[in-house]
Amino acid sequence: MPDGLQAYCRKCSAEYYRQRQEAKGKKVREKIAVPPGHKRCPQCELVKPHAEWERNKSSSDGWASYCRECRAERNRISYFKRRYGLTPAELEALVAEQRGVCCICLAAPAEHVDHCHQTGRVRGVLCFSCNAALGQFKDRPDAIRRAAAYVEGIAWKPTLVAPGVYQLPS
CATH class of the missing domain: 3.40.1800.10 (His-Me finger endonucleases)
Structure with missing residues (x-):
């Protein structure tokens, strides 16, 4: 709008977005209240304090996308896939053999x-x-x-x- 405001409130816009995404067959996660000084990890789905996150200047909030534990696990999986072409299941099978x-x-x-x-x-x-x-x-x-x-x-x-x-x- 010319005055810089939206035609609909934030809550109504969010509901409309959710309906459109579900109509496309996509899933939209529910918004979870996070206390100040904390962040929610999308992988483990836990709310953790900022002390358990890496800094990232390029992100909007200044913190990494995943907590330290999940980030380390994702990096490990990515390394074995990139370097040796092994998935975690294949690596476990090799060790089990x-x-x-x-x-x-x-x-x-x-x-x-x-x-x-x-x-x-x-x-x-x-x-x-x-x-x-x-x-x-x-x-x-x-x-x-x-x-x-x-x-x-x-x-x-x-x-x-x-x-x-x-x-x-x-």
Whole structure:
């Protein structure tokens, strides 16, 4: 309107909007009264104090859209989907297949997704130490075999056969 006011009150406008959205088959959530210094999380649907929210200067109220817990969970799900193509159900199935333990040491809990750095294919879920060890060996099977033999007491020192020619033990 020219005077800057709406033709209908806020309550009537909200009701009209709700009716139009429901006619389109969309759901409109009910407005919930939130005390000052609090915000409602759309995922867990709990009203929490601002201390449980991250700051976000670009949002209208200055706070993130989701509480810290829900935001962390959403980020975790997004990371595994983006990086490895795994949904939470697929990740849980991988861990369940391994009975919750690392494939290599069979002792520590499986918590880190292991993948081939060349193809990106997920191989399994390992403990932190075993996953880091594979990374240190650059996923080279020959180096891993030599390391295993070394630990078992077999020296893999090359012997000089001729000048510039070395022979590795078989």
